[in-house]
Amino acid sequence: MNILVIGASRGIGAHLVEQALAGGHRVTALVRNPSTFKQTGGLLQVVQGDIRDPDAVYRATVGQDAVGLAIGCRPSCTPISLFSTGTAHVLAAMRAHRVGKLVCVTGIGAGDSRGHGGFVYDRLIRPVLLRTMYDDKERQERAIRESDRDWVIVRPVFLTNGPLTGAYAVRTDLAGVRAGKISRADVAHFMLGQMTAMNWRHMAPLVTT
Numbered sequence: 001m002n003i004l005v006i007g008a009s010r011g012i013g014a015h016l017v018e019q020a021l022a023g024g025h026r027v028t029a030l031v032r033n034p035s036t037f038k039q040t041g042g043l044l045q046v047v048q049g050d051i052r053d054p055d056a057v058y059r060a061t062v063g064q065d066a067v068g069l070a071i072g073c074r075p076s077c078t079p080i081s082l083f084s085t086g087t088a089h090v091l092a093a094m095r096a097h098r099v100g101k102l103v104c105v106t107g108i109g110a111g112d113s114r115g116h117g118g119f120v121y122d123r124l125i126r127p128v129l130l131r132t133m134y135d136d137k138e139r140q141e142r143a144i145r146e147s148d149r150d151w152v153i154v155r156p157v158f159l160t161n162g163p164l165t166g167a168y169a170v171r172t173d174l175a176g177v178r179a180g181k182i183s184r185a186d187v188a189h190f191m192l193g194q195m196t197a198m199n200w201r202h203m204a205p206l207v208t209t
Contacts, residue, residue, distance in 0.1 A: 003195060004028045004064040004099075006051050006071060006090065009037055011159075012105055013070035015188035017044070019164070020068075023192065030060045051086035054093070061093035066101035066195040070188075073133070080132045084139035091147050101198060102151040103191045104144060106137045108179050113155045113206050117179045121158075141204065152194045153204035156187045164189055170205045180208050 003020050007013035008029035020027045021041045028045045031037045037046055049056025051071055061067065067090060073082050087104070094102060108117050109126045114134075117126060126134060144151050162183035170190065171177060190207050194200055 001065045001196065002026045002028070002063055003066050003068060004030065004060055005068045006030045006057075006060075006086070007069060007105075008039075009033075011070065011072065012156075012184045012187045012191070013068070014039065015164075015185045016068050016070060016191055019185075019188055019192050028060055028064065030056065051089060052082065054089040057086075057089040058093045058096065061090070061097045061099055064097065064099045066103065067094060067099060068191050068195065069102065069104040070191070075129050075133055078132065080136040083133075083136045084143060087140045087143050091143060091149065094149055095147075100150050101195055102144065102147075102149050103154060103194045104140070104151065105154045105156065105187065105191070106141055106204075107134075108155055108157050108206065109134050110137045110141055110155055111153075111204055112174060113204075116174050116177050116206070117158075121179070145202075150198055150201055152191075152198065152200045152202075154187065154191055154194075155204055155206045156182050157206065157208040158182070159184050159187070162186075168207055168209050170200065170207055172203055172205050174206060177206065177208075179206075182207060182209050 026043045034046045047060045157179035158181045164185035
């Protein structure tokens with residue numbers, strides 16, 4: 001499968017590139033600064049570009065079967081538009097090139113996962129420190145839901161740098177759920193599986209241990 005990974009330089013995206021290559025997939029990594037991108041491989045193509053540049057996204061999407069979207073930014077008190085603007089560019093490019101599958105990471109605190117992070121996160125961190133970020137993630141999720149692509153929105157709980165275990169739970173019924181922790185590697189594992197199986201198609205599950 002041909003996979004485009006956006007947000008490939010670090011975190012979940014970097015793990016997704018590594019695991020996709022290990023699985024024999026052809027991977028295109030859209031990165032802002034290729035000189036700092038350390039991963040290599042015969043089935044890896046590195047493309048310089050920014051998700052905020054629609055032309056760069058358009059070029060990177062040519063010939064892909066699926067897109068893994070794992071972008072992030074620093075929290076800010078000022079309005080954030082990276083997630084919604086970038087996702088609009090991705091969806092437009094996918095339609096233009098007839099790419100069917102999108103698997104996108106947002107996070108706990110988006111949609112119906114809001115209120116499941118525990119007291120400190122729900123009452124302080126999410127509404128104060130991450131408010132503008134999650135305002136834009138809500139816009140991002142809305143755009144994906146309204147699109148005509150096959151999609152899975154992935155909402156991981158609190159992230160760690162732990163190893164890939166493959167031992168995690170995927171939940172859409174959040175009654176009584178409070179967030180735990182999950183490794184970035186395990187989130188990438190779930191994303192890669194959805195790019196092939198799409199068995200959570202048109203859903204936004206919480207991924208947790």
